[in-house]
Amino acid sequence: xxxxxxxxxxxxxxxLFCAHQLGIIGLKCEIVDNLDKIGGQCIELYPDKPxxxxxxxxxxxxxxxxxxxxxxxxxxxFNFHLSDRVQELKNENNKWLVKTLNGKEFETPNIVIAGGxxxxxxxxxxxxxxxxxxxxxxxxxxxxxxxFKDKSVVIFGGGDSALDWAIELSNxxxxxxxxxxxxxxxxxxxxxxxxxxxxxKTIDLITKYSIKDVKGNGSLESVEIKSESGESKVIKADxxxxxxxxxxxLGPIAEWGLNLNKKTIPVNTENFETNKKGIFAxxxxxxxxxxxxxILSGFHEGALAARGCFKYARPDEKxxxxxxxxxxxxxxxxxxxE
Amino acid sequence: MAKIKYIEFNxxxxxxxxxxxxxxxxxxxxxxxxxxxxxxxxxxSCATCHVYINDDEWLRKxxxxxxxxxxxxxxxxxxxxxxxxxxxxxxxxxxxxLTVHMPEKQV
Numbered sequence: 367x368x369x370x371x372x373x374x375x376x377x378x379x380x381x382l383f384c385a386h387q388l389g390i391i392g393l394k395c396e397i398v399d400n401l402d403k404i405g406g407q408c409i410e411l412y413p414d415k416p417x418x419x420x421x422x423x424x425x426x427x428x429x430x431x432x433x434x435x436x437x438x439x440x441x442x443x444f445n446f447h448l449s450d451r452v453q454e455l456k457n458e459n460n461k462w463l464v465k466t467l468n469g470k471e472f473e474t475p476n477i478v479i480a481g482g483x484x485x486x487x488x489x490x491x492x493x494x495x496x497x498x499x500x501x502x503x504x505x506x507x508x509x510x511x512x513x514f515k516d517k518s519v520v521i522f523g524g525g526d527s528a529l530d531w532a533i534e535l536s537n538x539x540x541x542x543x544x545x546x547x548x549x550x551x552x553x554x555x556x557x558x559x560x561x562x563x564x565x566x567k568t569i570d571l572i573t574k575y576s577i578k579d580v581k582g583n584g585s586l587e588s589v590e591i592k593s594e595s596g597e598s599k600v601i602k603a604d605x606x607x608x609x610x611x612x613x614x615x616l617g618p619i620a621e622w623g624l625n626l627n628k629k630t631i632p633v634n635t636e637n638f639e640t641n642k643k644g645i646f647a648x649x650x651x652x653x654x655x656x657x658x659x660x661i662l663s664g665f666h667e668g669a670l671a672a673r674g675c676f677k678y679a680r681p682d683e684k685x686x687x688x689x690x691x692x693x694x695x696x697x698x699x700x701x702x703x704e
Numbered sequence: 705m706a707k708i709k710y711i712e713f714n715x716x717x718x719x720x721x722x723x724x725x726x727x728x729x730x731x732x733x734x735x736x737x738x739x740x741x742x743x744x745x746x747x748x749s750c751a752t753c754h755v756y757i758n759d760d761e762w763l764r765k766x767x768x769x770x771x772x773x774x775x776x777x778x779x780x781x782x783x784x785x786x787x788x789x790x791x792x793x794x795x796x797x798x799x800x801x802l803t804v805h806m807p808e809k810q811v
Contacts, residue, residue, distance in 0.1 A: 415747070415749075489779060524778050525778065612779075614752075
């Protein structure tokens with residue numbers, strides 16, 4: 367059990383800057399994100415796309431913004447818990463007990479939800495029948511490639527993950543690659559390689575087909591695919607892999623009684639607290655009259671939420687407002703030597 | 705200005721007058737028409753404003769897909785050859801009378 371002042375859900379720009387503000391006012395935090403890297407949408411959706419509306423930064427990419435924010439909070443040495451997701455919240459004696467998917471536990475008076483539009487999860491097959499095999503023989507990521515040795519593997523998708531795994535697994539498995547159109551979005555070299563493997567019959571390449579059904583009797587036996595004109599084929603399959611990129615799902619946040627409005631959480635604009643004491647929401651996921659989904663708004667919201675957290679983390683202390691330019695306490699926290 | 709008809713998966717129809725220059729996606733969002741999520745806000749970075757153009761004539765008449773749109777559509781829910789991202793359909797007088805059908809879901 368890790369005891370801390372604040373647990374931040376989401377390591378996007380808003381969560382990172384909120385962490386900075388917590389560090390500045392002397393609070394500790396732990397940051398959880400279900401991506402395997404820091405940066406949220408900035409790093410997952412548009413690492414290379416320029417952003418033009420960060421105050422005093424005329425132009426920067428999602429990746430540059432993320433790197434600068436990481437640099438900015440470095441002095442505080444906060445812990446990141448990546449590839450993990452907050453699963454469960456429980457209130458006990460005015461403290462929140464937080465459990466993650468990977469079994470980590472935190473005790474904290476404050477939770478700041480900076481979850482963007484939700485957590486990134488792999489898009490799954492639309493077919494109901496695939497759910498039964500999910501995690502067993504229908505997979506959306508690969509942990510151990512050895513399980514596919516000498517097996518029939520049907521891979522769906524047209525991006526780099528699908529192509530790379532089709533190439534890799536073709537060495538030791540019977541691979542069929544199915545994609546909904548003739549063009550692939552993967553790297554040109556991989557597309558070239560796939561065409562070669564298909565020409566010399568190392569893999570079966572089927573385009574303009576998508577999944578219709580998976581069939582089996584206890585264990586998976588085959589997958590049925592369909593074309594838009596209604597033709598269908600059945601392919602023997604021990605494993606079916608889907609690589610359709612990531613989608614954003616609200617996930618467990620929807621279960622915490624936060625009066626959701628569509629996919630957003632209503633907050634007050636004094637400290638961005640939700641209807642639950644000690645749970646704050648900032649950034650794209652929060653809503654209030656006049657809300658703008660801008661990174662700069664997220665920064666402002668994070669600064670105020672941090673002060674809100676102070677009240678519960680240090681109930682016996684009075685919060686003191688200080689400027690970073692003038693305060694020696696803050697400079698100590700930042701490790702600045704003059 | 706163009707009158708755009710949005711038809712939900714369950715058949716519910718909505719009509720909106722959308723100003724020139726806005727996207728078909730924005731037309732839905734501004735008029736609170738359900739069925740289009742637009743998580744990324746029109747950056748062609750997600751695939752949650754996915755629609756079908758069921759009318760062949762309209763499908764031909766619409767501006768062609770730019771690079772990247774089909775790549776994003778690969779990641780949509782049940783993409784078909786008549787799929788478009790509504791954030792990439794910019795409204796002009798020429799689009800008056802366009803009908804778009806929403807998929808069963810966006811995510």
